[in-house]
Every structure is written in C-alpha cells, then in structure tokens.
Amino acid sequence: MKDQINKIRELLDELEKEDQSEQDIQFVKNFDAFEIPSIIVSIADYLLPDLTPIEAVIYWYLFRHSILKNGQQYIRVGQSSLTNITSSHYKGKDAISSHSVRLALKGLQEKEAISIAGDITQSGSMYKVNLPDEIQSCLEREKAQRVIEDIPVDEKKELDYYNIAENRLRVFERDGFKCHYCNKQLTRFSATLDHIQPVSKGGDNSFDNLITSCLHCNSQRGNRPVMDIILQKENDS
16 A cells, blocks of 8 residues: 555656646756855845745745755645744744744745645645746846946957856846747746857857747747747737
8 A cells, every 4th residue: 555655656746747847947957056145145135025034934944945955946845844844943932833834825925935836735735936036026126226337348258148157147137038939937047048140140149149038939949030930929829
C-alpha cells in the first residue's frame, strides 16, 4: 500500500512538471545563483514594506526552500508546518494561531507575493513564490525610487546589448518587459532578445536592432521578417 501511495505521488509530481508554463521553464533556464544578492535586495527594498511580520516570515521561508534551494519558484507546504515555523519566531510571546497563518497566506496572495499553483494534497498546497519583478506594487515602488545617474560610457560594452547582462536589461526595460509580438508581460528571467535584422543577414547586437520577445514567439519567428510575425499574430487574433 505504501509503495502504491509513493507511485501516485510520483505521478502527481510528473503531472505538475508537465503543467509548467514556458515562462516557468525559461525562469529555470535563465536563473543564475549569482543574482541572489540583488534579488534579496529587491525583496527587502520593494516587497517587505508591504508585508506584515507574519507574512514576511512565511514569504522568506517559502523563498528559502524554493528559489534559494533549487532555483525553482514552486514549493508544496502544509499550513500546520507554516504555523510551527511562524510560532518559532515569536518565542516568549503569544503563539501564532493557524487562523493567523491562513490570514497571512491570504494577504500574501492578495499582494501577489505568492500564488496558488496546484491542488491541495496531504502534503499541503503548491505555491508559486513570486519575485518583485512579477509584482505590480514592487515595480511601481522601484520606478518611484529609481534615481537616474550619469554613468561613464564604456563604448566597448555599449556596442553589445545581446551578450552583456546589464545591457540586455536595458533593452527589456525599454520595452517594458513585454513581448514585442504577443504583448505578453515577461520578467528578466523569462524574457529573451530577438534581432530585428538577423545576424545571419548582417544584423548586429546594437540597442536598436534588438527587441524583447517571449520564448515562444522568438522560436516561432526564426529568420522570418519581423513584420511577418506581427501580421500573423494580428490575423490569429
């Protein structure tokens, strides 16, 4: 009986993996552990000001055991486990009730910090842990706090907006992190760059020759002219 239960759980895990979106797959592909410090800073600066103490404890726990642990945004956890975790942070004070944890989870969902990503099982609920890049309130706070500074121009780096990470980000920001073809909202982890004039036809990696694209549209285009894809999207809609 125990073996059968384990097999069922394995099948459910496989189904959940199959349900991952293109954006989830692209996140895993693009995720770089060296970006963890900047991610943590963005969480502290742009997300935590919106969270209650209990919400913050739960969010950090989910972040620690998903993105920080294995580079994926998903984690399955039970409410009782979260109640024990939050209570351990308030020793000597009133114990945190399961009701308080439920309210905190609801608050995190309403603030877009987490989202339900699967059915509830005996092991708990499946949550997706969202990053500030995916949370509208964080994007607005970041925009409001952004200070434009004069940065010395390094022409050698500025020429390549495709291979240099900080330059790629400038193209994504210019396009509002939206796919040029289907207008899908993306993040720095799910966005890709597409050459307007393909390299095979003489195109370069300059700022004006690159556009933001989702993985699907980028793959679909190939070496076809940009307008062909735009007209196809318009006809499909």
